[in-house]
Structure formats: C-alpha cells, structure tokens
Amino acid sequence: MSDQTIDWFAGKHFVSKGYENYYHGAWQALKDLGYDAEPFLDYLMKPEQLAKYPLLYVPNAPCLSDAQCAMLRDYVTAGGTLIATHLTSIADQHGRMRASFGLADLFGARFAGVEPSRFRTCT
Numbered sequence: 001m002s003d004q005t006i007d008w009f010a011g012k013h014f015v016s017k018g019y020e021n022y023y024h025g026a027w028q029a030l031k032d033l034g035y036d037a038e039p040f041l042d043y044l045m046k047p048e049q050l051a052k053y054p055l056l057y058v059p060n061a062p063c064l065s066d067a068q069c070a071m072l073r074d075y076v077t078a079g080g081t082l083i084a085t086h087l088t089s090i091a092d093q094h095g096r097m098r099a100s101f102g103l104a105d106l107f108g109a110r111f112a113g114v115e116p117s118r119f120r121t122c123t
C-alpha cells in the first residue's frame with residue numbers, strides 16, 4: 001500500500017479517490033482468489049520484510065524512492081516475484097515525475113507518455 005501515492009493522487013495530479021480504487025481492487029482480487037495477503041505501507045518497507053514473501057503485488061504505486069526501487073530490484077534479483085501495475089515507479093517519493101519508470105529495467109518497458117494512445121505505448 002503506497003502512502004506516498006495516496007498523497008500524490010490527493011494532490012493536483014488525479015482524482016483523489018483514484019488510488020483507493022487500485023488498492024481495494026487489488027486487495028479484493030487477492031482475497032477472491034484465496035491468497036493470504038498482507039498489506040504494508042511503502043515507506044515502512046525493509047529488505048527483511050520483503051524476503052518473507054515469494055510474491056509482491058504493487059498495484060499502481062507511482063511514487064517510489066530510488067532506495068525503494070533498489071530494494072524491489074534486490075528482492076527480484078534474490079528470486080522474488082514482483083507484479084506491478086500501471087504507473088508504478090514513474091515518480092519519486094515526493095511525486096516528481098521521472099523520465100521513465102524507476103523499475104524500467106525490471107519491467108522491460110519504458111514510459112512513453114501519460115495519455116493513452118493506440119500508437120504510443122510502453123515499449
């Protein structure tokens with residue numbers, strides 16, 4: 001759960017309840033599929049905490065610091081599985097947009113733009 005992102009969505013960028021929909025939808029999907037999931041706040045994330053989980057699901061958490069991105073990268077390098085959606089890691093912890101995803105190397109994608117287009121997508 002991304003507290004940093006909640007602040008970002010509540011600001012001038014998006015609809016204030018937008019992130020709530022992502023988070024609650026992800027939580028509901030995991031529950032419906034029978035997964036035993038445990039949410040935690042992004043700014044409380046520690047390597048030893050991540051190591052307890054075989055899989056992390058990060059539903060649209062745009063605001064992640066460089067240190068948090070490095071922690072997630074290390075988690076994957078150590079054998080963990082990361083599922084991240086939508087704009088995850090496109091901004092730092094203060095909401096400043098990056099040129100591309102902070103986790104672009106893990107995603108195998110780069111950010112092409114905020115406007116959806118059938119001609120301009122993540123590649």
